Amino acid sequence: MTIQLVFLARLRERFGVSRERFPLTADINTVSAVLHTLRQRGGAFAEELAEGRAFRVAVNQDVVALDHPVKAGDEVAIFPPVTGG
Amino acid sequence: MTCIVRVQEADFDLGAEIKALRLGNPAIGAVASFIGCVRDMNEGDSVGLMYLEHYPGMTERELAKICAEASARWEIFDTLVIHRIGELKPLDQIVCVVVTSGHRGESFSACEFIMDFLKTRAPFWKRESTPHGERWVDARAKDDAAAERWKQ
Numbered sequence: 360m361t362i363q364l365v366f367l368a369r370l371r372e373r374f375g376v377s378r379e380r381f382p383l384t385a386d387i388n389t390v391s392a393v394l395h396t397l398r399q400r401g402g403a404f405a406e407e408l409a410e411g412r413a414f415r416v417a418v419n420q421d422v423v424a425l426d427h428p429v430k431a432g433d434e435v436a437i438f439p440p441v442t443g444g
Numbered sequence: 445m446t447c448i449v450r451v452q453e454a455d456f457d458l459g460a461e462i463k464a465l466r467l468g469n470p471a472i473g474a475v476a477s478f479i480g481c482v483r484d485m486n487e488g489d490s491v492g493l494m495y496l497e498h499y500p501g502m503t504e505r506e507l508a509k510i511c512a513e514a515s516a517r518w519e520i521f522d523t524l525v526i527h528r529i530g531e532l533k534p535l536d537q538i539v540c541v542v543v544t545s546g547h548r549g550e551s552f553s554a555c556e557f558i559m560d561f562l563k564t565r566a567p568f569w570k571r572e573s574t575p576h577g578e579r580w581v582d583a584r585a586k587d588d589a590a591a592e593r594w595k596q
Contacts, residue, residue: 368497368569369580413583420502422565436499436567440583443496443527443568444480444539444559 360384360431362393367438370414373403383431390416391425393435413440445515446522449507451498453530458540465522465544472521476551477542478559484534486581489574496529496538499567503527510561514543518550523558527568557594564591 360383371377387393394416397404408414415422417436418429429435446465450456458477466472482494511523524542532538541558545551570581 365499367499367567368571417499417502417567420499420505436502438499438567439569439580441564441567442570442581442583443498443566444563444587 362429362431362433362435364393365434365436367436369439370407370437373407375403381435383429388428388430389425390418390423390427390429390435393429394425394437408437414438415440445520446524447508447511447515448522448524449504449511450526451500451503451507451529452526453528455528455537456526456540458542461524461526461540462542465524465542469521469544471546472544473546474548474551475542475544476548476555477540478555479537480539480559482532482534482536482538486572486574489576491534491572491574493573494532495571496527496532497569497571498527498529502567506566507562510558510565513561514554514557517557518545518554520545520550520554523554525558525562527562527566529568560587560591560594563587 361380362383364379364381366374366377387396394408398408415438418427418433458479462475484491507525511525514523521544527539541555543551543554564587571578572581
């Protein structure tokens with residue numbers, strides 16, 4: 360029971376990792392709960408993912424709200440606001 | 445009606461792209477296009493090099509969705525979006541959007557709509573090198589406002 364986390368751009372650099380397998384438990388079933396667990400790592404995770412910081416989350420490549428459910432096998436990407444064009 | 449999305453390192457030739465889109469369709473009466481280029485200044489600093497990163501897979505999906513939304517909203521024929529990635533320098537072309545339609549109003553509007561949502565929804569990020577070092581470009585509220593006005 361895992362999801363694939365993907366970190367992009369500035370967040371990938373801050374966290375020092377681009378992808379990781381993340382274990383799901385019974386009480387980790389939303390984007391919010393995943394973020395809460397990541398913040399508990401402290402350091403750049405706590406800082407960059409703090410409430411009120413500007414970042415986006417996509418589940419299976421669609422941007423979602425923080426109460427969106429996550430399930431085993433999902434790809435959950437966390438990234439800064441986009442700056443293309 | 446075609447919707448073409450390409451994410452590539454290579455440069456592009458707008459003239460050749462438009463020629464290919466129009467080929468054999470005499471119903472096209474209007475072609476609107478936009479090109480975005482790398483500037484040598486940003487936020488008051490000179491910019492030497494720029495690096496464009498994206499989220500492969502989601503980028504193409506999101507751009508195709510934006511083009512589909514434009515096609516649902518206006519009577520248009522074709523949409524083409526090309527966005528470059530990797531290392532770019534001032535004067536380089538970054539992005540182009542082309543829309544074809546029967547009359548000009550639809551392609552003008554759809555082209556601007558696609559560009560406004562590309563800026564706020566397509567997962568690309570710019571990192572630029574300046575005399576003070578490298579930095580990630582921050583998203584701008586002005587771009588959010590530009591996309592927001594299409595919702596009114």
